[in-house]
Amino acid sequence: MRFGEIEVEILRAGTFWLDGGAMFGVVPKPLWERVAPADERNRIRLAMNVLLIRAGGRAILVEAGGGAKWDAKRRQIYGFSENDPLQGALAAKGIADAQIDLVINTHLHFDHAGGNTRADNGRIVPSFPNARYVVQGAELEHAMQPTERDRASYVSADWTPITEAGQWQLLSGDAQILPGVCVVGIPGHNKSIQAVIVAGGGQSLFFAADLIPTRHHLPLTWIMGYDLYPVKTLETKRKWVAEIVRRGWIVVFGHDPEHAAATLHERAGKIEFEPVSLDS
Structure with missing residues (x-):
């Protein structure tokens, strides 16, 4: 889909499985299991949705998925693929790793x-050798010294090689990355998570990441147990869902395995979604 001079596609960086109770927090299982059935281990299937943005002669990824550095134990726990599906998705588009900016x-x-990052002859190296990796500086600092509660969510091999290669572009708050592409803070899941907004040609897209991981998290109080600051998530979600509805934006869910993108509408006090394809 085009947003003015900006072209946006959704790539699938694979699927994985997480505990359904953790994904829906205080929502009782009889409610969430109606929309997200669990397997025999209480896990639900999730996607890793990635944006491919082409703008101003640049190729940009929003997110990098889970990669393929997992050992057998963690592949068994999370259901990660032995290969990196994002690499395959990029190859199918004719895009080499070195072409990501x-x-x-x-x-x-x-x-x-x-x-x-990826494994290369026994070393871990940046997956995209010519890219600048953009993240909030506070997030990198937190990743290096996480709390006991969230340290299992961080893997140092995902960022240390980027630091060693000098490929970070660290931000401090909301920022324009290039014309038509900006990031905004969406605190709640943690303090320094950011969303990406793409705007052009009279249309806008909001990449919600873990603020609204799936369409089933559209109800304001359906908040993940993983969130460090759930009350802040509620406040942030209320703000941005209202904005998305009011402005008619497209929202992209970070983990929805069936419907990655949608428009939102308020009817009878409830937020409803209408699936959207970005292929057109």
Whole structure:
């Protein structure tokens, strides 16, 4: 889909499985299981949705998926593929790793930043050798010294090689990345997570990351148990869902395995979604 001079596509960086109770927090299982059935281990299937943006002669990724650095134990726990599906998706578009100019990480949890790096002859190196990796500076600092509660969400191999290669572009708050592409803070999941907004040609897109991970998280109080600051998530979600509805923006869900993008409408006090394809 084109947004003025900007072209945006959604790539699938694979699927994985997380505990359904953790994904829906205080929402009782009889409610969430109606919309997201769990397997015998109480896990629900999730996607890792990535944006490919082409603008001003640049190729930009929003997120990098989970990558392929996982050992057998973690592949068994999370259901990650042995290969990196994002690499295959890019190859299918005729895009080489070296042609990616920017990688915007909304935050550095392993399911969003694992594909930042890859194994190469026993070493871990940046997956995109010519790219600048864009993240909030506060997020990188937190990733290096996480709390006991969220340290399992961070893997140092996802960012240390980027630091060593000098490929970071660290931000401090909301910022324009290039004309028509900006990032805004969406605190709640953690303090320094950011969303990406693409605007052009009278249309806008909001990449919601883990603020609204799936369409099933559109109800304001359906908040992940993973969120460090759930009351802040509620406040942030209320603000941005209202904005998306009011302005008629497209929203992209970071983890929805069936409907990655949608428009939102308020009817009888409820937020409803209408799936959108960005292929046109």
